[in-house]
Amino acid sequence: MSDSAPTTSERGIAARQRRMTTRTSVKLGENIAQGVITVGGLMVIVAVMGIMVFLFRVVMPLMAGGELQGNTRYQLDTQQDVIWINGDEFQTLGIAVAAEGRVITYHIPSGTEVARDQFDFRGAEVTAVAGTLQRDRVAFGFDDGVVRFATLGVQTTTTAQRALPGGLIDLDGRDRMLDGRVYTEVGTGDFRTLFGEIELGDGQQISELPIIAIDYRIGGTRERPTIAFATVDADNQVRVSQSRVQINMMTGAETVSTTTTDLPPLVGLAADAMVTGILLSGTGDRAIVASDDGVVYRYDLRDMDNPSLAEVRRVADDGVAVTAMTFLSGEETLVVGTEDGGLNAFFRLQTGTTDTTDGRELMRARTHAPMPASIVDLSEAQRQKEFVAIDAEGNVWVYHSTSDQVLFELARSGDVSTDSSGMIFPRSNGVMLVSQGGEVEAWQYTQRHPEVTLGVLFSKIWYEGYMEPTYVWQSTAGTDLAEPKYSLVPLVFGTFKAAFYAMIFAVPIALMAAIYTSEFVDKRVRGTVKPMMEMMESLPTVVLGFIAALVLAPLVEEWIGAVLLGFFALPMGLMIGAFAWQALPAQIALKYDGFPKFTLMGLSILITAWVAAQLGTSLERVLFYGDFKQWTTGRIGTGTPFMFLILLPVSYFVTAWAFRKQFGHHYRDLISGLGRSRAGMVDAGRWIVLLLVAMLLSFLVAYALTLIGYDPRGSFIDSYQQRNALVVGFIMAFAVIPNIYTLAEDALNSVPGHLRAASLACGATPWQTARWVILPTAASGVFSAVMMGMGRAVGETMIVVMAAGNTPIMEWNIFSGLRTLSANIAIELPEAVKDGTNYRVLFLAALTLFIMTFVINTGAELIRQRFRKRAFNL
Template identity: 80%
Template structure:
C-alpha cells in the first residue's frame, strides 16, 4: 500500500523521534553530579573510618604507658668517711642531700649524686652506746635506744627555701651539672631562674630513762599539732620487757619554751621460751597497737586502746618453725604489716575484725599477700612515704623494690660493693629512687622512673585484697579524704554499672517501644499514626541533661514517696488496658467502627490515666498489706518475709503458665464456643474467662512464692536490698524515656517496610490482624526491629548525663534495683576534669573510655551478625 504521508509530515515525525531519543540521553550535568556525589560520599565514609581509627589510636597511645615497666635513670656509689658503723640514713625528696648517722654520734651530711661531704656534726651520747634505732615514716624524727636503758630523740631532716639569683653567696663550688655548694647548703636552679636551697637540720634531745636494762628494740611515732605535738615510742629491753611511752609537749608560743610530760606503761610479758630473742617492735601512729617480732617465727600484737589495761591480743606464727622474723615494717597508712623472714619470704598481713574468739579484741592478723621471695634472708625493710611500695635487702646484697598492692617487683637491684656488711636502705620520698648505706659507710644510690606502679591488668580487671576489706574484691576509689589511702582502679564495678543501667533501661524501653511500633504500624488509623510518630520523634530531641535533672530532683523523690503506687502501677496499667480492650469488644459493631481512630486513641489514654489514679489510691493500702506498712524497711530485711515481692515477680510467669495450659487443654473448644456468639456476648464471655485466669494466676503465683519462702529463699540481699533514693529503678525509668523514641522510630519504619501482599495473604488465609502482625510482619521485619533494639541499647550503654545526675554515682556491684550505680561514661565525666594530666587516674579514665569503645564495638558487631541472620530468614519468606 503506497505511503500517503507527505514529505512535511515525514520530517515532522523524524524530528519528534529525534527529540524523543535525545530526551533519553542523560545530561552531562547529571552524570557529573552523580560522580561528584559518589566521590563525596566515598571520601566522607573513609574520613569516618579514619576518624574512628584515629580515636582508637589516640586512646591506645594514652593508655599504653600504664603497662610500661620502670626505667633506670642512673646509679652512683662512693664511700663516706664515717669511721664508725652507720645506723641510720635519710635523704631529701630531690635526691640532693643525704644524712648518715654513725653509732658513736657522728652525723655526716653529704651530696647524694657525688658523695661530697657538706657538713659534719657530732652528737654527745654521754658515753652510752646505741643499741636500737628507729624513725618515723618521713625518717626525719629518730629514736635512739642505748645500753644504759635510756632513749633519746633526734631530728635529722632538711630545710628547703628559695634564693634569688642576685642573692647567691660568693665562692660557691660546682658539685655537678645541677648543684652548687656553699656554706653548708646546696643551691639548685629551678625553672623560674631562682635557686632551691637545701640544708640539713640536725638536733638531739635529752635522754629519757626507760629501763635499767639495755634497749634492744625501739619504735617511734610523732603526732598531735604544732602547738601540742605528741610523741609515742615503744621499747623492748634486754629482759624482753615491752614498754610504751607517750610524751606530750606543750610549746609556749611567746617564749618557745617546751614542756614535756612523759608517761610509761609496762605491757604484759611475752613469756618467750629460753633463747628466743626479740628482733623488732612496731608502734602504730595512733598508738592503739604495738607489734613485736621474735626469732622463733612469731609476731605478738598488743591492744593498747586502753593504756590503763593493755592486753597481749594475739600471738601468731608467721614463719616456719625455727625460721626467724628478721625484718618488719608498716606500709603507709599502717594497715599493712610487711614481714620478712630468715628464709627470704615476704608476707603482708592485715589486721581484720573477724570476730574470732582466739584474740582478746576479735581482730586477727590475716595473711593477705605473699610476695616473690628473695634469694637469702631479709636483713632490712623500708617503706615508701606516699605509695604502697617498700624496698627489701637480703643477706646476698639483693635490693628489690616491691609494690604491695599490685604484687609486683618494680626493680631488682643489687649491691656492687661489699655485700657481707649489714646495710640500711630507704626509698626517696617521691618513690623515684633508693639509697643504701652499709655499716661501713659505703653509699649506693639508684635513680629510676616508675610512673604507674599501682596499675596492672590484674588490678584493673581482677580481684584485689585492699586494706580494710575482708576479702579480695573489685573496687573503684580513685581518691579519698587522706593521702594515706591508696587509690583503687578496678574497672569491673564501672563495667557492671554500665551493663546494669542498660539492662534496666532496656527492660522498660523495649516492651513499650516495640508494642507502640506494632500498634501504630498495624492497628491504628493513618491519621493517628501521622500524629503519634512525629511526636515520638520529637521526644528524641529532648536534652538528656534535662531528663537527668528531672530524674534527680523530681522523679527520684516522687518514686521514693509513692513507691507503693509505683509498684502497683506496674500491674495496674496493663490490667487497665486489658479491661479497656474487653470493654471495646462489648461495644456494638456500628459504634466501634464510628469510634475508631482518634476517639479510640483518646479512650486508651483515658484508660491509662484512670488506672494510674487508681494505682495512686491503692498504693498505701498495697504497701500496708504486702509490705507491712513500710516498703523501705521491708527491703532491709528487718520486717516481713520475701513472699510478697516474689508473688509480684512470679505473677507474669504464673499468668503465662495458666494461659498456656488453658490454650492446650480448652483452646480449640473455647474458640468453637465463641464462634456462634455475637460480638458483645463473646466480649463478655472472654472478659470473664480472663478474670478467671487472672485469679488462677494470682493463686498460683502466691503458692510459688510461699513455697520459695518455706525452703529458705529470700530475694532481699540479692536483686532486692536496701532502698536508696537515686537508684537503678529511677535510672531505668528516665533512660527508657530517652531510648523509647529511638527504638520506636526505627522499629516502626521496619514494620511499615514489610510488603503489603504478605499481610493480605495472611488475612486471606483467615489469620486475625494480631496473628498477622505477630507471625508474619514481625518475623519479616526482624532484622530492622533487632537493629532498632541494638541502637537503643547502644545509646543506653553510652548515656552519661542521666546517669551522672540520677544514679547516685556509687561504684558498687549488686543487681539491687533500688541501689545506685556508676557507669564508665559517668565516671569519665565526673573525674576527668579533676585528673592530673598524664597521671595514673588520667590514663585509667582513658582506659575506661577505651573499654567503653570496645564494648560498643563488640555489641554492634554481634548485633550485625544477628541482623544478617534475620535478614536471610526474611528473604526466604
C-alpha cells in the first residue's frame, strides 16, 4: 500500500496528543518556582542559624575568664615598714605611708617617686591603722592611746594643653610629671592631672593603753560630716567614738565635738586570747571584734546610751584564729579569713532568735575556696562584691563573693617572708600590694563579668538580706552597693506560668469551638463565624495589653466574685441552652437548625453571665466571708470554699463516670423509648441531679481537706494583686484562641467525608463521630494548632509587659504577677549599657527563649508525626 497524506481526523488526534505534553514554558516556570522555594527555605535556615550564632557571640563573653594585662614590681625607698597604701582609679598615682610617718607618692607603672612628705607622729609608734572604703581617709592608733586622722587621697583635675607647664619629666610613654603632679594626655587633647592630697589632723586621747585595733568611718553631710571610729586597747577594752564636725559657712572655721562610749566587755574571751581586728559599720549601728580564738563579738550600737554585746559567734574551729576580716561594699556581707586559710562570708539576718539581744544573728552564707596558708590581709573592692586575700605564703587571690569564684590566682614574685597589705583599684581592674619592706607589686587585669556564672544564672544563690538561697532577678537597685541578681529561673518560670494559664483558658474554648463549627453548625453559620474568629487574630497585642491593664484588671478586681462564678455559669449556660434545644419538638428543631440554634446558645450564655454578675457579691459574701482579697491573705476564713469550687468539675466528672458505669445501659434503654422532647427533659433532670451530687461530693472532700490541715492559700492561691496571672491568662487566651481555632478547624474539616458517613451509617451520633472518628484522625493537625498557640503564648511580650505587673517571682499563685523572658528583654534592654553584664544577660535570656521554643517545637513535631501515623492506620 502506498503512503498517503493524513486525514483531517488523524491530524486532529495528533494535535490533541501534542497538547497533552507539558510545554517548555511550564517546565521552566516549575523549575524556577522550585529553585526560588528551595533558595527561600535555605535562606530561612541560614537566617535562623545566623540569629543563633549572633546570640552566642554576644553571650559567650559572660562565660569567659579574666585576662591578665600586665604586672610590675619595684622597690620604694621607704626605709620603714609600710602600714597603709592607696591608689587612684586610673592606676597612675600611689601613696604609701610608713610606720614613722614617711609618706611617698609614686608613679604606679614605673615606681618613680613623685613626692615625699613627712607626718609628725610626735615620737609615738603606730600600733593600728584603718581607713574608709575609698582608702583616702585613714585613722592611726598609737601606743600612747592617741588616735589621729589623716587624708591620703589622690585628687584629679584637668589641665588644658595650652596651660601645660614646661619642663615636664617623662615617666613612661603615657605619663609626665612636675612638682608632685602627674599629667596624662586624654583623648580630647587635654591632660588629666593627678596629685596627692596629704594631710594629718590633730590627735584625740582615747585610752591610756596602746591601741591594738581600730576602724574608721565617715558619714553625715558636707556641712556637718560625722566621724565614727572604734578602738580596742591593750586591755581589750572596746570603745566607739563619734565626732561631729560643724563648719561655719561664713568663716570656714570647724568645731569638733567628740563623744566616746565604752562598750561592754568581751564576755568569754580567754585570758590569753588577743583581739585581731575590729570593724565598724558606716551607719554606726554595729561593731564586730575578732579574736585569735576563732570567735567574733557583735555589738549592737543603735542606742549609743545603752550599747550591748548582741552576739558571740564562733566562725572558726577551736584553736584557729581569725586573722583578717572586712565588710564588702554595702556592709551587708562580712568576710572572715582564718589561720588555716579559710574564707567565709556571713550575713547578719533577722531570724528572731532568742540567743542574741536583737533577734539577729550572723549566718554563714558562703564558704569560699580556701587559700594554702594563713590569711594575712583582706581588702574589699569599692564598687563590686569582690575582695583580694593575701596569705602567708605570698598567694594573692581575687574573689567575687556573690558568684563564689576565684577570679585570679596571683602570686608575689618578690620576697614573701614579709607581710604585705593589698588593695583592689577602684575600677576593680587591678591589684596592688606593698610589703612592709616597701616592695610594690601591681597587676592589671580585665574581668568584665565577674558576677555571672552558670550557677548564678540557673542555681539558687544566697543573696544579702535573704534568709536562704533562692532564685532572684534584680538587675538594678536603688544604690550601686546592692549586688545585682541575674537568675534566669524566675523569668523562665514566669514564661511557663503565663503560657500555662493562657492555655488553660484558650485550649478548651478554641478546640470546642472548632469542633462545634466543624461538625454541628450549619455551613452558613460556619461561613460567618470562622472569618470573624480569624479577624480577631489581627488585633494588635499592644491594644490587648492596654485593655487588660486599664480596663480588665480593675474590672476583675472589683467583680472577682462574679468572675469566679462565671467559670461555672458559662458552661452551665451552654448546657441549659443545649437541653432547651433538645426539649423542642423534632420538626421545630430540624426547621430552625442553624443560625437560630446558634443564637439560642449565645443568649443562654449571656443570660447566665448576667446572673453570675448579679450573684457575684452574694457569692463573695457567702463563700469568702465578704472580702475575697482579705480571704486570699489567710486572715479570715478557711480554704474550704475555694477548694469546693476547684473540686467541683472533678467531682462532676467522677459522678457522671460512676453513673455511666452503674446505670448507663439502663438509662439508654429508658430514654430510647421516649420522644425527643420528653427524653430531653429527662436528660436535663439527670444532669441537675448529677450536678447536685457533685456539689455535695466536692464540699465533703474540701471540708475533709480542711480538717486535715490543708489550705490552698499560700500555694497556688495567695494575696491578690491587681495585675496578675488571671488577667494575663484571660487576655492572652483571647489573643491565642483565633490561632488555635483556625488551625484546628481546618484540620477537622480536612478529614475525608467518607469517614463521617461511615460512622453515621453505623448508628453513631454526630458527637460520637466527632469524638471517636474525626478528632483522632485530625489529631496531628489539632496538636499542631495547640502547639502553635503555645508558641505564641511563650513568646508574647506586650500583653505581659502591660498586664502582668512585671514582678519576677516564683509562685503559682494565679492572683500574683509575673515576668517573662520576652517582657524582661523589652523592659530592660533599652536602658542596658552596650556590652555590659546586664546587656549580655538579656541576650542570654533571648537565647534561652530561642532554645526553649526550639525544644518545644521539636518535641511537638515528633508527637505530631506519631499522630499522623496513627491517622494513616484508620
